[in-house]
Amino acid sequence: MGCRAAGPGSTVLGMGTFEGWPAWVEARPIEKPDAEAWAGLLADVQKVDQDGENFSVEDLLEELDDPLVNAASDTIGLWTDGVMVGYGLVRWRTHVIDVHRLNTDAAVRPAWRRRGLGSALISWMTGRAGELHLEHHPDVDAELNAGTISTNEGARTLLTSLGFEECRYFFEMKRPFDSPIPAVEASAGLRVVTFDPSYDEALRLTHNDVFLDHWGSTPKDEDTWKVWFTGSRAFRGDLTFLVLDGERIVAYAIGYEYEADTAATGIREVYIGQVGTVRSHRGRGLAAVAISAQMREAERTGYKRASLGVDAENPTGALGLYERLGFEQDKTSITYRRPLT
CATH class of the missing domain: 3.40.630.30 (Gcn5-related N-acetyltransferase (GNAT))
Known part of the structure; x- marks a missing residue:
């Protein structure tokens, strides 16, 4: 067409x-x-x-x-x-x-x-x-x-x-690295690793499963995943952390750096694009483990702050998690909807 x-x-x-x-x-x-x-x-x-x-x-x-x-x-x-x-x-x-x-x-x-x-x-x-x-x-x-x-x-x-009518609110949150980043350790039997390409397909499938109960999210096919997630020019594998139970990914935080933002602001920022925990392991603080490791590595390698976006009605209580890690609300965006007839 x-x-x-x-x-x-x-x-x-x-x-x-x-x-x-x-x-x-x-x-x-x-x-x-x-x-x-x-x-x-x-x-x-x-x-x-x-x-x-x-x-x-x-x-x-x-x-x-x-x-x-x-x-x-x-x-x-x-x-x-x-x-x-x-x-x-x-x-x-x-x-x-x-x-x-x-x-x-x-x-x-x-x-x-x-x-x-x-x-x-x-x-x-x-x-x-x-x-x-x-x-x-x-x-x-x-x-x-x-x-x-x-x-x-x-x-x-x-x-x-x-x-159009308002249907969803999203908060952009930022966390400057001007105060100590808490070290959140994984519980016994779990490992924290940085991303490796061998985990790519497992991470895609895990993300698709984790986000099934999130508003507006749909499973990502392989082509979309490679363009907008781990294949994006902004993707940073060294700032993407996985929590493993055996060889299974049970939590993750995916990191990005948008170079155009750095050029415009003069501040090097890691954007935490996707965070998730599988249902069987929720309630154990594993997302905090992944984000903590991510921010500490970002600070060590010269980044000055972290940012992320969160659905105001996130069903997993993510907003409270981010606030406990020191994130504060910076901006609010609104999604509008209009039915197609």
Whole structure:
């Protein structure tokens, strides 16, 4: 299924056509040569929205390699006078547990806001999401998800005005290494090891099982795992710790370093992307064991702080765990939903 720009004001998209772009906009799919312009757009967005996410050209090229994104049909870039002024992107899910939640990314360059581009992007993403849903999971309910930092009143107002409702809150938490990191030891019979590629598939399967009871999570296939988890350019195996019972992974904390964030802030930070404990071993403090080992190694190797994101309604009580380890809330992001009909 391909997509080709049909000139300013319209874009041909697979099974349908969206013609809601302003006449002064050229709308076409994002291609790899556009990554530098895309990064410039996001840098301008970050200066105003301050959500703490920075992207390099290399990061965006990785986005285009996502196996669940066909750039030719699932992305759109908006251009005027050779400047990228907005973009949209839709991702579908290979597996569905309850509802097919299609995720979106989108932004409009601040100087071009309040000209109808945000509404047009959401209309395009809604249409494309509907196509993807019918193609992949037509027999289940579906919804479009969009997220924004809680302080972005413009985005919140836009989403609400277009029929989206708040459905989930996530806290970004940070833990500077300016106070001692507690050493949390594993109980007798368990071992703590750093990641080795020989554990990769076992870690994927363990993660899929652990997160079955987490909102919005679905099992990760091998291709997605390799692009966004242990195959990501941000992944740090030396900062990923596993708790083993025999040879079985029973808890883990996966570490990442986003170099664009370091360049923007001047602070080297380990991002704890995924933390989990298998059901049979919950309640024994094993996630704290993995995170403690991770932070101590990060501090030893020159990192200045750790950060992570947590669902405010996490069913395993993760928020309390992170607070006990010294993490404090820094920002709040909100996920919005709108059913696809």
